[in-house]
Amino acid sequence: MTEAVRLDAVSKVYGKGQGAVAALREVSVGIPRGSFTAVMGPSGSGKSTFLHCAAGLDAPSSGSVRLGGTELAGMGETELTELRRRRVGFVFQAFNLISALDVVENVTLPLRLAGAGVRRDRLEEILRRVGLEGRAGHRPGQLSGGQQQRVAIARALITEPEVVFGDEPTGALDTMTARDVLRLLREVVDGLGQTVVMVTHDPLAASYADTVLFLADGRIVDSMTAPSPERVAGRMTGLGAWK
């Protein structure tokens, strides 16, 4: 098995009848293991729906989603939650940390929710890797945005998931901090062999990925390997004009 995520003919339609809106149309794509993929597209192109369907946060209207070989279709809400907890990591634009918990508690929350034990060395290794040594006892409110996103990345990594999904993970950060977070994600892929899928609208962020998928009107219209910010930006402008 070389693909971490596989989408086959996935469609997603919101609403019914005349008011129905198709957010995804027959999307088929495989995300190779140990790769860093960026998903780009204009607003309303279906980026977020793509991510939600791929991560099991939302059920597609038709088609099949396989996560590390497991078919998601037909799974119940609780089953999906437990699957996500074990095999998917999330990093959001708004960090989405639990404000009542400190750094260590936030990072280990998925393990605790699953009733699994915490391996001390693994935790320390991850905290070191994301650069949060010495912040273990702080609460999210006491951290900067960049630091909070690092906590979120650590939380995504703690379960050694199949894939880490990022939904505009640098959207709320300044350029410098964003670059640090992107480097960290790159390092996670190169150093740990993690699979990362990231939705973004920032060509610079996309340039850190191995592959960029371009979505427009619910379809994958193009892909680009070894992207540079300029090429990505050019392609995006093309999409906007083409649209």
Place this chain on the structure above:
Amino acid sequence: MSTVTIRFAVRTLRGRKGAFAGAFVALLCAAALVCACLMLLETGLRGAVAPERYAGAPAIVAADQYVRKSVDKGDGETKVKAKPLSERAWLPASVVETLRRTPGVAEVVTEVTFPFGTYTGHGWESAGLTPFTIARGRAPRADDEVVVDARAGLAVGARLHGHRVVGVTAQALPSQDTVFFSTARARRLAGHPGMVSAAGVFPGLARAPEGAVLYTGQERGRLEFLDAEQARVKLISMGGALAGTSLLVAVLVVVGTFALSIQQRRRELAMLWAVAATPAQVRGLVGGEALLVGVLAGVPGAAAGIGLGLWLHATFVALGATPANLQPVVSPFPVLAALLSTVGAAWAAARVSARRLTRIRPVEALGAAAIDDRRLPWWRWVAGAVLLAGGTTLSLVLSGLDTEAAATPVTMLTALVWTVAVAVLGPLLARAAVFVIGPLLAGAGRRGGASGFLAARNLRAAPGALGAVLSPLTLMVAMTCTILFSQTTMGAAAGEQAAAGTRGAHALPGAAFEEAGRLPGVEAVTRVLRTSVRFGLDKYPAQAVTYDPRTLDLGVEAGSMDGFGAGSVALSGAAAGRLGVGPGDRVRLTLGDGTPAALTVAAVYSRGLGFGDVTLPYELAAGHVDDPAGTLLVSAPSLTAEALRAAAPGDASVAAAPVSADPQVAFVALGLIIAFTAIAVVNTLAMATSGRARELAVLRLAGTTRRQVLRMVRLETLAAVLTSVLAGSAIALVTLAAFGAGMTGSAVPYVPPAAYALVVGAAAALALLATAVPARLSLRTRSAEAVSAA
């Protein structure tokens, strides 16, 4: 406030209906409750009773139905205060003679009145007052002949309680069933020899003769229905006390709701401030919103209050506490007063809550995860200390009050002041609770998953959020326990005293004294009349007895009941203490019908709750009560109650003494306040939980299952319930101990365990429901959407 802020307030209200729903519901209920209570008050003040029996007589002369006393107002002036008598005062026949000799008087029609079963009995002499006319048959002449009214459904020749129906009238009165006896027979049955209850004067009278009062027009109704007169006084005091209590509860609830909604809108308001609105403008905006919500909720609420007031009146009538012919008064005054007080309460509540907001620096409030400020502001400390001192003082005052009329409102006020103190110091209580309960929850977490851990962490991180839901829960538990258990404490103490004092004697209401005494196995029989007397203007419950130590043990503390008879009186310790008299002293009192009496105190006894504060000789009171039948206490150790019932002559049935409707009335009215606090609980918890939608969604995205989230919410709610039950029970216990110390002499309240368990269970169920439903609803939204929408 400028028009800009008003316009902005309108916009905000339109845009954020949800945030104001809680305050709206609370204000709506408050307006309804206050309006209904004020309606009772107004009915008491202005309610009219139309004359029925006296309708045909242009002028009625009767005795003064009030005790009057000159009271020195302290500034050299005196004022005559009047209190209604508890029994009808009768008119001496000599006054009737004076009337007959008065120039211009063509005819004087006299009347006697007395209860006869469910009927009101009169002599045929008074038929002309209404007037009643015979439709079939003839007027009564012999002692065993009666005439019944058109509604009785009895034909000529039928029998009624040992009497023969000889006539049926063409009329019937709307709210009383009338039966006429022959004039002579009626005078004997009425038990007031040489007296009449009223005299109708035709064709009219200019002024009342000496020693009597003239009633014309609607006033005749007040004389005819003396119980309505007493009910009016009761409605005035109860309506006033209830309106005050509900207004206080309303302010408390509304302040809590507003505080919560403002806390939830913290970022939005701080944003306004950040874009250069002055603190005064932000406060003005919040005040403007409050005024709008107050008006929007107050208008329908006050309107609903009219319905509620009518319902309360109907319920009181059904319970027998208010006569049916005392018409409820519907006027704009209660509506306007309720509207004004709710709008005022809303505005004050919003200003108090906004104070807190404008102390925060905008940058701080805008911070992504604002940390609960740990320090309690100084004014909370001061207010808390003042309230605690107030609660202590009120408790001490309450422990010295020994009349129900004085103690009941003070009891409510004491419980309320303690609750407000807890509300003000809520964050402290919450922190203490977190300190104790936190480890318990975390412990539960170690065994049963992460929910307990999360709940413990949430409580620790935001004790303020816990504090906000503690207030209404504590209020509900404290008020419910105080209301319920002050009644049970009184009932238990009175029942215990009566049971201990009657020495196992059987009570036979309405039985004939002589015949009961002749029954085999009967050792002693005591006649008991229940009435009330006044010392000065103060009313005391009284019994009049043919004293016999074999049936009655009053628990004599001082003096002796030996030789208790004409000219003697015995007093409860509470009454003797208040009057400052002891055995051997002479006291002056007024009997139920206004007759003065001077008596010597024979003894002071302890069982005042069971038997009444004053014990009179039977003969003294016998001619001065409306219902001369009374109850017999029969000591017959060899007989069972059933045997006695079978053997007892007359209408006797072995039954408990008639239960006063007063406690039930109090339950109904105070039950509304409990219901209001329950609504406040649901309201606050639902608001608090809905405000957490984003937080719950974040938890879901982090991999928490629905079950784990719901379990976490449940555990947090249970922690809040546990804390409030402890705080509320403590408040009720302190209040009830003070109440008991004053009223029953024992600081230990009587709390039926089942009732207490029910209160706690209901509080827990209500709280769990009020959090589970909004939590489930917010979990229904897809987590990813809930997070991005925020």
